[in-house]
Amino acid sequence: xxxxxxxxxxxxxxxxxxxxxxxxxxxxxxxxxxxxxxxxxxxxxxxxxxxxxxxxxxxxxxxxxx
Amino acid sequence: xxxxxxxxxxxxxxxxxxxxxxxxxxxxxxxxxxxxxxxxxxxxxxxxxxxxxxxxxxxxxxxxxxxxxxxxxxxxxxxxxxxxxxxxxxxxxxxxxxxxxxxxxxxxxxxxxxxxxxxxxxxxxxxxxxxxxxxxxxxxxxxx
Numbered sequence: 001x002x003x004x005x006x007x008x009x010x011x012x013x014x015x016x017x018x019x020x021x022x023x024x025x026x027x028x029x030x031x032x033x034x035x036x037x038x039x040x041x042x043x044x045x046x047x048x049x050x051x052x053x054x055x056x057x058x059x060x061x062x063x064x065x066x
Numbered sequence: 067x068x069x070x071x072x073x074x075x076x077x078x079x080x081x082x083x084x085x086x087x088x089x090x091x092x093x094x095x096x097x098x099x100x101x102x103x104x105x106x107x108x109x110x111x112x113x114x115x116x117x118x119x120x121x122x123x124x125x126x127x128x129x130x131x132x133x134x135x136x137x138x139x140x141x142x143x144x145x146x147x148x149x150x151x152x153x154x155x156x157x158x159x160x161x162x163x164x165x166x167x168x169x170x171x172x173x174x175x176x177x178x179x180x181x182x183x184x185x186x187x188x189x190x191x192x193x194x195x196x197x198x199x200x201x202x203x204x205x206x207x208x209x210x
Contacts, residue, residue, distance in 0.1 A: 028136040041138050 006063045008037045011055045026050040082132045092119045151195055158188035 012022060019037070023030045026047060035041035036051070043051070052062045099115025127134070165181030 023133070027133055029133050029139065032136050032138040035138060041141075044137050047137060 002065060003039065004042050004063055004065050005039060006036065008033070008051060008062065011057070011062065015055060017054075022051070022054060025054045080126070080129045080131060082130060082134060085126060085130045085134070088126055089123060092123055095119055151191060155188050155191045155195075158184045158191070162186075162188060 008022070012019070019030045019033045023033045026033070027050070028047065032041065032043075032047075036043050036047075048059060048063055052059045055062060096115055096119040099119075100112045103109065103112035103115065162181045162184030165177050165184065167181075169175075169178035169181060
């Protein structure tokens with residue numbers, strides 16, 4: 001079954017960023033970042049773009065649909 | 067006036083955890099005031115307690131440094147609200163009908179009254195849901 005996966009945890013580690021830091025930069029709660037990272041919550045397109053822009057990556061490098 | 071001047075002296079920003087702790091403390095405060103007012107049979111005291119508590123929380127909320135509500139919280143709230151609506155409407159409707167039907171046999175006016183109130187409560191819930199659904203559907207582009 002196809003699902004949306006992401007590389008947020010890897011990118012966070014590369015940028016030395018905590019979940020709290022990413023949450024502050026994207027304007028959401030830390031719990032939401034945790035839920036997105038663990039594929040428990042699919043973010044809105046706006047939040048997905050915000051997360052990608054924090055890591056200065058195109059959307060498809062952060063999220064993929066497989 | 068005392069509460070407002072006290073709030074104005076608080077630090078500009080506040081962590082979410084501090085806010086949540088204050089929320090619990092305020093809930094206990096309101097519960098205690100309402101409990102005391104019930105024992106004293108004083109309606110105004112309970113109203114004042116609730117108003118002060120709500121006002122305090124509203125003022126404190128504006129000082130919170132961080133995000134309290136985001137898209138996931140709204141999504142979860144929406145689903146929880148729908149579940150609560152679905153369960154309570156059906157429960158009220160069936161309970162009201164059961165009480166109305168059982169009161170026909172016994173002629174108990176109190177049971178009939180409770181049954182009628184429950185049926186109307188169920189109807190009110192459905193009306194509020196339909197109106198809010200219609201409004202939000204139009205707001206988010208659902209109209210043709």
